[in-house]
Amino acid sequence: MSTPVNLENIRQAPKVLLHDHLDGGLRPQTVLDLARESGYSELPHDNADDLARWFVTAADSGSLERYLETFAHTVGVMQTADALSRVAAEAAEDLAADGVVYAEVRYAPELFQEQGLTLDEIVQAVQDGFREGERRAAAAGKRIRIGTLLCAMRQNARSTEIANLAVRYRDAQVVGFDIAGPEAGFPPTRNLDAFEYLRQQNAHFTIHAGEAFGLPSIWEAIQHCGAERLGHGVRIVDDIKVDDDGTVHLGRLASYVRDRRIPLEMCPSSNLQTGAVAALADHPIGLLTRMRFRVTVNTDNRLMSHCSMSSEFAALHETFGYGWEEFQWFTVNAMKSSFLGFDERLAIINEQIKPGYSDMLV
Numbered sequence: 133m134s135t136p137v138n139l140e141n142i143r144q145a146p147k148v149l150l151h152d153h154l155d156g157g158l159r160p161q162t163v164l165d166l167a168r169e170s171g172y173s174e175l176p177h178d179n180a181d182d183l184a185r186w187f188v189t190a191a192d193s194g195s196l197e198r199y200l201e202t203f204a205h206t207v208g209v210m211q212t213a214d215a216l217s218r219v220a221a222e223a224a225e226d227l228a229a230d231g232v233v234y235a236e237v238r239y240a241p242e243l244f245q246e247q248g249l250t251l252d253e254i255v256q257a258v259q260d261g262f263r264e265g266e267r268r269a270a271a272a273g274k275r276i277r278i279g280t281l282l283c284a285m286r287q288n289a290r291s292t293e294i295a296n297l298a299v300r301y302r303d304a305q306v307v308g309f310d311i312a313g314p315e316a317g318f319p320p321t322r323n324l325d326a327f328e329y330l331r332q333q334n335a336h337f338t339i340h341a342g343e344a345f346g347l348p349s350i351w352e353a354i355q356h357c358g359a360e361r362l363g364h365g366v367r368i369v370d371d372i373k374v375d376d377d378g379t380v381h382l383g384r385l386a387s388y389v390r391d392r393r394i395p396l397e398m399c400p401s402s403n404l405q406t407g408a409v410a411a412l413a414d415h416p417i418g419l420l421t422r423m424r425f426r427v428t429v430n431t432d433n434r435l436m437s438h439c440s441m442s443s444e445f446a447a448l449h450e451t452f453g454y455g456w457e458e459f460q461w462f463t464v465n466a467m468k469s470s471f472l473g474f475d476e477r478l479a480i481i482n483e484q485i486k487p488g489y490s491d492m493l494v
């Protein structure tokens with residue numbers, strides 16, 4: 133008899149998260165506190181419950197303006213070193229409390245310069261916060277490690293500068309690089325210089341590709357830019373055909389992605405909110421898991437989607453019937469795909485993930 137699959141038990145199981153935005157994961161009360169401290173007066177509500185609901189509703193509304201407004205508020209209150217450290221420390225604590233043992237959390241440093249912080253000050257403040265959060269989690273009996281990904285915004289022209297920043301901090305647990313922001317009109321190849329630089333530096337990067345925009349974005353990210361992972365990558369299903377009798381045919385790009393074990397950083401709840409899929413039951417994660425792509429499960433924006441790693445697993449349990457075996461598979465997939473060194477990945481798999489799931493499966 134294995135442990136019953138429910139939210140409370142899922143929270144006890146070790147989980148690994150590769151795609152989580154720092155500015156999408158604030159505690160509602162922290163948004164309020166930081167707004168008060170900094171004199172930010174644009175928030176739509178002044179109590180945590182209403183504000184929490186507002187973030188989810190606005191992100192859910194199907195309106196791009198409302199969706200972007202949610203990030204205007206979180207970014208708006210994160211313009212000082214203290215604010216950045218606090219948000220980072222709380223992210224580490226919240227993830228640890230949810231049973232996450234390793235997470236790669238990303239953000240775009242260029243968004244936090246409205247009050248004159250330098251890029252270095254921003255990175256140092258966030259790294260200090262993550263280390264503080266790891267210490268607090270350890271004191272509460274939870275072991276977590278946070279790796280940082282630095283993002284460049286696709287619509288700006290600073291990707292080489294940010295890639296350089298990521299390489300300079302690679303010995304301080306900045307483990308990789310990403311580009312984020314609008315896909316349509318901003319193909320990944322606009323940032324080729326940055327990707328070439330990173331490859332020459334033996335540095336790691338993922339690319340947001342194939343979230344709303346289709347196959348060309350995924351193809352460019354992999355074949356022109358050399359992305360090691362795909363942020364979302366959900367539109368890879370456009371290169372997969374399923375016959376009426378259930379026979380599945382992979383196109384050449386989908387085959388390549390599966391053959392090369394290119395990790396897909398899938399974020400089911402986030403895709404529902406942005407309208408990339410209509411219902412979780414229709415989410416390509418079902419087909420891609422069945423076809424044994426290198427699928428990982430992620431939160432994207434915990435505040436806007438009101439989700440956690442555990443709630444994502446619980447939703448997949450309800451919709452697709454996944455249990456401990458699948459959760460372990462997603463978790464090992466994610467750990468194998470992380471930008472940590474090989475020996476460190478193996479250690480987490482063997483010392484935390486496998487024992488954690490064998491406890492659940494007995």
Ligand SMILES: [Zn+2]
Pocket residue numbers: 151153340363432
């Ligand atoms: Zn994302």
